Amino acid sequence: MNNMTKYTKIKRVALSGILGNIFLLVIKLIIGFFTKSQAMIADGLNSAGDVFASTITFIGNKISSTPEDDEHPYGHGKAEYIFSMIISFSLFFVAFSIFKMSVDSLINKQEFTYSPWLIYVALAAIVVKLVLFFYSINIGRKYNSLLAIANAQDHRNDIFLSSLTLLSVILGHYNIYFVDGIVGVLISLWIAYTGVSIFNQSYSVLMDTNIDSKVKKEMEKRIMDIEGLDHVDNINSKPIGLNFILIVKISVDANMTVYEGHSISAQIKKSLMEFDHIEDVVVHVNPAQYHR
Structure with a gap:
């Protein structure tokens, strides 16, 4: 396998993730705060975490692709797993923040202002994430890259989360507002689960787990x-x-x-x-x- 080709491909995965997530972050938070939709705000904060994860992917890929030297005779490949673990920690932080906000909205029975823009943004997020998921998972599997696969899993999760956001918006249109907070909680739990999965994969390699x-x-x-x-x-x-x-x-x-x-x-x-x-x-x- 050509290491430079792998580095270039994963670099593109990271950059596409950064640009796509920044776009979604901006539109989700603008519409979310304007309408006071907890589900959309939670989705927007998740996109903020995605920007961080894609940035970490970019940095980790750059370090792990560095050729071997006198101090690292077998290269810097483990950096990929160190930075994947950092991504898992960022997901835990985002999950906790979203969970707290969503529970508060349920306790205070907070309502949001329905707007068709909530639906448009949710649909746009689903389409963008579908494209990013298929692109990232193909590169991750082809080059056996945990960083790219972690990004793909994140994009896949976002598809489900944005679908839940869309559902809460539609129900809110019919004055069923409590679903908005419940969706926020579900989003936080899903993000936490993804964080645990990525952490376990990284931990196994960093602790020198034996071959199958x-x-x-x-x-x-x-x-x-x-x-x-x-x-x-x-x-x-x-x-x-x-x-x-x-x-x-x-x-x-x-x-x-x-x-x-x-x-x-x-x-x-x-x-x-x-x-x-x-x-x-x-x-x-x-x-x-x-x-x-």
């Missing part, structure tokens, strides 16, 4: 097909950004020559490098038994 057990068994099976190997002692992995370094411990006949042992190690490395997202393979050879 099914993939590990497949690797062991592949290694055992190599002639001259006695058994596999262990396979561990260390995440580096989107990829992994494998640390493989094997045992061979103790009377085997260094050259023969090195040949088996080379075959193991070549075989395991064929798996997706493997950056490097380190093979340690142990003696299986001694012959007298």
